Amino acid sequence: xxxxxxxxxxxxxxxxxxxxxxxxxxxxxxxxxxxxxxxxxxxxxxxxxxxxxxxxxxxxxxxxxxxxxxxxxxxxxxxxxxxxxxxxxxxxxxxxxxxxxxxxxxxxxxxxxxxxxxxxxxxxxxxxxxxxxxxxxxxxxxxxxxxxxxxxxxxxxxxxxxxxxxxxxxxxxxxxxxxxxxxxxxxxxxxxxxxxxxxxxxxxxxxxxxxxxxxxxxxxxxxxxxxxxxxxxxxxxxxxxxxxxxxxxxxxxxxxxxxxxxxxxxxxxxxxxxxxxxxxxxxxxxxxxxxxxxxxxxxxxxxxxxxxxxxx
Numbered sequence: 001x002x003x004x005x006x007x008x009x010x011x012x013x014x015x016x017x018x019x020x021x022x023x024x025x026x027x028x029x030x031x032x033x034x035x036x037x038x039x040x041x042x043x044x045x046x047x048x049x050x051x052x053x054x055x056x057x058x059x060x061x062x063x064x065x066x067x068x069x070x071x072x073x074x075x076x077x078x079x080x081x082x083x084x085x086x087x088x089x090x091x092x093x094x095x096x097x098x099x100x101x102x103x104x105x106x107x108x109x110x111x112x113x114x115x116x117x118x119x120x121x122x123x124x125x126x127x128x129x130x131x132x133x134x135x136x137x138x139x140x141x142x143x144x145x146x147x148x149x150x151x152x153x154x155x156x157x158x159x160x161x162x163x164x165x166x167x168x169x170x171x172x173x174x175x176x177x178x179x180x181x182x183x184x185x186x187x188x189x190x191x192x193x194x195x196x197x198x199x200x201x202x203x204x205x206x207x208x209x210x211x212x213x214x215x216x217x218x219x220x221x222x223x224x225x226x227x228x229x230x231x232x233x234x235x236x237x238x239x240x241x242x243x244x245x246x247x248x249x250x251x252x253x254x255x256x257x258x259x260x261x262x263x264x265x266x267x268x269x270x271x272x273x274x275x276x277x278x279x280x281x282x283x284x285x286x287x288x289x290x291x292x293x294x295x296x297x298x299x300x301x302x303x304x305x306x307x308x309x310x311x312x
Contacts, residue, residue, distance in 0.1 A: 008051075011074045015055035018043060019078060022056075036060035062112055069119040076116045077124075083109040084126070085133050091147050092139040110154035114180045123254070126151070127178040152177050159183065164191060167312075171305040182254055186305065189256030193264075194310065202267040205274060206307035209294045212279055219288040223296060227289050232269075232276045239269035240296050247300060259304055270297060 022028050022039035040057035044050065051074060058075025059082060061068055070076040086109050090096070097106050117124060130151075134144045152173055159169045164187045171190070172183040193199045228234045243262050250258040279294065281287045301307050 008074045008077075011049065011051045011055060012077055014049070015052045015059070015074060015078055016081075018048070018052070019056050019059050019082075033063075062115065065108075070116060071120075073120060073122060076120050076122060080113045080116050080124070081129065081133075083113050084129050085137075087147050087151070088130060088133045088137055088139055088143065091150070092134075092137055092143045096146070096150075106150070107154060110151050111158060113151075114155055114158055117180050118184060121181055123179060123181045125179050148177075155180060155183070159187065165194075165310075167310045168194070171307070171309045174309075175305045185254065185256050189260050190305070190310070192257075193260050198264050198267045199260075201271050202263055203307050203310045205267070205270040205297075206301045207311050208274060209270075209298050209301065210308050213291065213294060213298055216291050219291045219295075221292050221295055223292045224285075224289055227285055229286060230277055232273045233290065233293065236269045236273045236297070237293055239266050240293075240300060244300060247303065251303065263304065266297075266300070 019036075019039060022042055023035060025038060025042075027038050028035050036057045036059065040053045043053035043056055051072065054072050055074035055078055058070035058072055059078035061070050061075070061079065070079055086104065087106055090104050090106055095104055095106075097104075102108075113126070116122070130144060130147055133139075134147075155177060156169050156173055159172065160166065162184075164172075168187050168190055172186045175186060176182050190199075223237065225234065225237065228237070243266055247259060247262050250256075250262060277290065279287070279290045281290065
């Protein structure tokens, strides 16, 4: 499902068929630590493609904390699918980690999936991976939900270990938990501007927008330019209308530095709006129009993550 990996499909399929073959040998039975190592050697001696042999070996990496990570995309894909399969299969039959008990090393399996993706910068969407595995194992929807929640918890722990704040981690995971590489890039983009005054102002505005709309009740979402009564309303409307397609296009390309640069252009307009405009005007038409404008701002904010989570 990742275009850059399509050319590796024959390698992945062949290695996937052979990757457990070494486990039935006396060598691996006697020395379990040679799993993958012997698979590679047997494959080479049987004339398999060296890429296939490497993938067979690297799909078991990392074997323990601090171990080397896969260097080949084929081995990485095999490894993460094998670990995802373990997660879904164990959760289906109720073998769920509890407290300090994790006999099937599922926490490590989830951790390794992320480490593998980050190491090779593989932007793989894990949601269809988990869904396909759940379907193949005839796992119920509850299993999928439990696996997702478990995986998200491990991802949050790992991102906090990398030094990201709790708020940033929550924002990134809410926005795109199923693509760990993108989550890390999102957090890097926001972390780079989090201390800047314009960004603090934007976060404050995002919180105000959310709070106002949560208490506003029902209103028409239509924005009518002809009933703007203040220049700040028109300026904010123009800023949002101009930035929406640019932000959407940057999001499609996952260009997070461009996203933050575009948000910087919104902050002056929305800050002036709150400085000069009374949203809850006595005139119902003016009030609803202003609420509709803020709703449009809210949609833009939520497309780039819940910035309110970053309020200190």
